Amino acid sequence: MKRTVVPIGPFHPILEEPLRFELHVEGEHVVDADVRISHNHRGMEKMCEGLSYDQIPFLLARVCGICSASHPMAFCNALEDLCGCEVPPRAQYIRTLICELERLHSHLLWVGLAGHFIGYNTVYMWAWKYREPILDLFEKVSGSRNHYENHRVGGVRRDIPDEVFPAIRKTLDELEPKAEMLLGAVIDDPVIHARTKGVGVLRNVDAVAYGVTGPTARGSGVNQDIRDTEPYAAYDKVDWKVVVQPEGDVFAKAAVRLLENFESIKIIRQCLDQIEPGPICADVRELPEGEGIGHAEAPRGETFHYVRSDGTNRPVRYKVRAPTFVNVPSFKANVIGAELADAMLIVAAMDPCYSCTQRMSLIRDDTRQQSVITHDELLQLSWAKTERIRRQC
Amino acid sequence: MLAALKRWALKKSPWVYHVNTGACNNCDIEILDCLTPRFDVERFGILLAPSPRHADVLLVTGGVTLQARGALQEVYRQTAKPCAMLCIGSCACSMCIFADGYHMAGPPDKVVREVDPDAFIAYVPGCPPKPEAIILGAVKALGAL
Known part of the structure; x- marks a missing residue:
C-alpha cells in the first residue's frame, strides 16, 4: 500500500507549543512515527x-x-x-x-x-x-x-x-x-x-x-x-x-x-x-x-x-x-498500528509539555514536499469517530 | 474606502490564531483560559482560528527562537491583511529574561517587521499577563485600529 507522510506542526492550534510529528501512514493505519523538537529551545542550561x-x-x-x-x-x-x-x-x-x-x-x-x-x-x-x-x-x-x-x-x-x-x-x-x-x-x-x-x-x-x-x-x-x-x-x-x-x-x-x-x-x-x-x-x-x-x-x-x-x-x-x-519517544511504541484518528489522542495521553523538552537538533528539512493534513483535519477525524461510536451505542 | 471597510470589519468578531514562538507555555494557557467559562471571550465573537489564513489577529507568545523565526514570518505572510498582531507576555514584548539566550532571534515585533515594516503590533506585558489583561489588550488594540 502507498505510504504517506503526515506532518503535524510545528504550529498547531490546540497543542499550544511548537513540535513537529511525522506520521507515516498506510491507509488509515500508522506504520511509523518521527518526532522533531527544538522549535522552543531557549538555551536555558547555558543561561x-x-x-x-x-x-x-x-x-x-x-x-x-x-x-x-x-x-x-x-x-x-x-x-x-x-x-x-x-x-x-x-x-x-x-x-x-x-x-x-x-x-x-x-x-x-x-x-x-x-x-x-x-x-x-x-x-x-x-x-x-x-x-x-x-x-x-x-x-x-x-x-x-x-x-x-x-x-x-x-x-x-x-x-x-x-x-x-x-x-x-x-x-x-x-x-x-x-x-x-x-x-x-x-x-x-x-x-x-x-x-x-x-x-x-x-x-x-x-x-x-x-x-x-x-x-x-x-x-x-x-x-x-x-x-x-x-x-x-x-x-x-x-x-x-x-x-x-x-x-x-x-x-x-x-x-x-x-x-x-x-x-x-x-x-x-x-x-x-x-x-x-x-x-x-x-x-x-x-x-x-x-x-x-x-x-x-x-x-x-x-x-x-x-x-x-x-x-x-x-x-x-x-x-x-x-x-x-523521556515520555515522547514512547510515542513510537504505542502509536504504530493505531488508527490515524487516534494518533492525536495517544500523543495527548502522555500529557506532553514541549517547552520543557526542547533540545538542540540540527535536522533541517524545510525543502521536502509532502502531502499535508492539518492538525484541524486530524481533530475532525477524531470527532467524527466519536460521533460514529455515539450513534452505535 | 476599501481599506477603511476592511478595518471596520476586522473589529467585529475577530478570529485569533495563536503562535508560540518560544514561550514557557504559561501565556498560552492564559490565552486558552480566556476562552473557557470564567472569561469566555467567545461572548465577543473572539474565536480561535484553526489556520492563519482565517485569522484577523495573531497572538504571539514568547521570544522568537532561531528555529521558530522562519515559521513565524511564514505564518504572518499567510494571514489575510490587514492583520493585527498581539505580543502577549513579557518575553514577546521585550525578550525579558531570555534576552541573552544564544538561540534567540529577537522579539516577535522585530522579526515580523522584517517582512512587513508597517505591521500593526500591540503589546500585553506581564509574566504571564492575567486573562483580564489579555482581554483589555485585545480591546485596546481593536479600538486603535
Missing part, C-alpha cells in the same frame, strides 16, 4: 551558568509554565544535596502544598484538553472552570496565578499567612465533588470507553524499556513515583498512595490522573493539619565545590536536575531533564 543561585529559580520556573513549581523544586533538591543544609519543617510543608496544588491544576487542565481531543468540549469547559479556583488560591498564596516563585535554596521565599488556610480548605471541599463528578463522567461513559480502552497501549515492558515516567509509566503498571521512592519536601510525613493502573491504554492514563487528584487533595489537607509556625528558610551562606542531583515528581513525571559547583555563586554546569523528554 543558568551566567546567573547566581538566587536568580536561577526565576529562570527555571520558566522552563515550563505548568510545572513552574517542580523545576525550582528539583533545583532546590540538587542544591540542598550539594550543601547538605536542613530545610525547616514549615518550608517543607509549604513546598509540598504548592507542588500538590500545581499537580491538581495541571491534571484538571489535561482532563479538559483530553476531552477536547475526543470531541467532548463540555468536559473541556467543565475541567477548566473547576481549575480556576485553584489559580485564585495561587494568587492568594504566591501573588501570581501561574509563576509561583516560591522555592529558594534552604526554604521558601514567602510564608503562607494562616488566614489563607481556611480559604484553601474551602476550595478543596468545593473541588472534591467536582473531581468525583469528572471521574464519574469518564468512568461511566460508554463512548469514552470505546474511544480510549485498548487504544495506544504502552505495554509494561515497553514502558520500562523507554524509561517513561510519571502518569505515563504508572498507567502501564510501573510503580514509580519520586515522591514515594525518594521522598523530598514533606512527602514522607503525609499519608498517600501511588496510583497505578496496569492496562497501559489511554483510559488507564486518564484514570491515573483523575485518581491522583484525590491523592493531592488528601496530601494538601494533611499539610494544612500538620503545618506549624516556625522559620521558613535556612541560612545558606556558602556552597562547597562538587556535584548535586535533585529529583522532583512533576505532574508529568520525574524532573531531574544536576548542578556542578566550583564554590562560587554561579554553577559551572547545569543540566535539566524534563519528564516529556
Whole structure:
C-alpha cells in the first residue's frame, strides 16, 4: 500500500507549543512515527551558568509554565544535596502544598484538553472552570496565578499567612465533588470507553524499556513515583498512595490522573493539619565545590536536575531533564498500528509539555514536499469517530 | 474606502490564531483560559482560528527562537491583511529574561517587521499577563485600529 507522510506542526492550534510529528501512514493505519523538537529551545542550561543561585529559580520556573513549581523544586533538591543544609519543617510543608496544588491544576487542565481531543468540549469547559479556583488560591498564596516563585535554596521565599488556610480548605471541599463528578463522567461513559480502552497501549515492558515516567509509566503498571521512592519536601510525613493502573491504554492514563487528584487533595489537607509556625528558610551562606542531583515528581513525571559547583555563586554546569523528554519517544511504541484518528489522542495521553523538552537538533528539512493534513483535519477525524461510536451505542 | 471597510470589519468578531514562538507555555494557557467559562471571550465573537489564513489577529507568545523565526514570518505572510498582531507576555514584548539566550532571534515585533515594516503590533506585558489583561489588550488594540 502507498505510504504517506503526515506532518503535524510545528504550529498547531490546540497543542499550544511548537513540535513537529511525522506520521507515516498506510491507509488509515500508522506504520511509523518521527518526532522533531527544538522549535522552543531557549538555551536555558547555558543561561543558568551566567546567573547566581538566587536568580536561577526565576529562570527555571520558566522552563515550563505548568510545572513552574517542580523545576525550582528539583533545583532546590540538587542544591540542598550539594550543601547538605536542613530545610525547616514549615518550608517543607509549604513546598509540598504548592507542588500538590500545581499537580491538581495541571491534571484538571489535561482532563479538559483530553476531552477536547475526543470531541467532548463540555468536559473541556467543565475541567477548566473547576481549575480556576485553584489559580485564585495561587494568587492568594504566591501573588501570581501561574509563576509561583516560591522555592529558594534552604526554604521558601514567602510564608503562607494562616488566614489563607481556611480559604484553601474551602476550595478543596468545593473541588472534591467536582473531581468525583469528572471521574464519574469518564468512568461511566460508554463512548469514552470505546474511544480510549485498548487504544495506544504502552505495554509494561515497553514502558520500562523507554524509561517513561510519571502518569505515563504508572498507567502501564510501573510503580514509580519520586515522591514515594525518594521522598523530598514533606512527602514522607503525609499519608498517600501511588496510583497505578496496569492496562497501559489511554483510559488507564486518564484514570491515573483523575485518581491522583484525590491523592493531592488528601496530601494538601494533611499539610494544612500538620503545618506549624516556625522559620521558613535556612541560612545558606556558602556552597562547597562538587556535584548535586535533585529529583522532583512533576505532574508529568520525574524532573531531574544536576548542578556542578566550583564554590562560587554561579554553577559551572547545569543540566535539566524534563519528564516529556523521556515520555515522547514512547510515542513510537504505542502509536504504530493505531488508527490515524487516534494518533492525536495517544500523543495527548502522555500529557506532553514541549517547552520543557526542547533540545538542540540540527535536522533541517524545510525543502521536502509532502502531502499535508492539518492538525484541524486530524481533530475532525477524531470527532467524527466519536460521533460514529455515539450513534452505535 | 476599501481599506477603511476592511478595518471596520476586522473589529467585529475577530478570529485569533495563536503562535508560540518560544514561550514557557504559561501565556498560552492564559490565552486558552480566556476562552473557557470564567472569561469566555467567545461572548465577543473572539474565536480561535484553526489556520492563519482565517485569522484577523495573531497572538504571539514568547521570544522568537532561531528555529521558530522562519515559521513565524511564514505564518504572518499567510494571514489575510490587514492583520493585527498581539505580543502577549513579557518575553514577546521585550525578550525579558531570555534576552541573552544564544538561540534567540529577537522579539516577535522585530522579526515580523522584517517582512512587513508597517505591521500593526500591540503589546500585553506581564509574566504571564492575567486573562483580564489579555482581554483589555485585545480591546485596546481593536479600538486603535
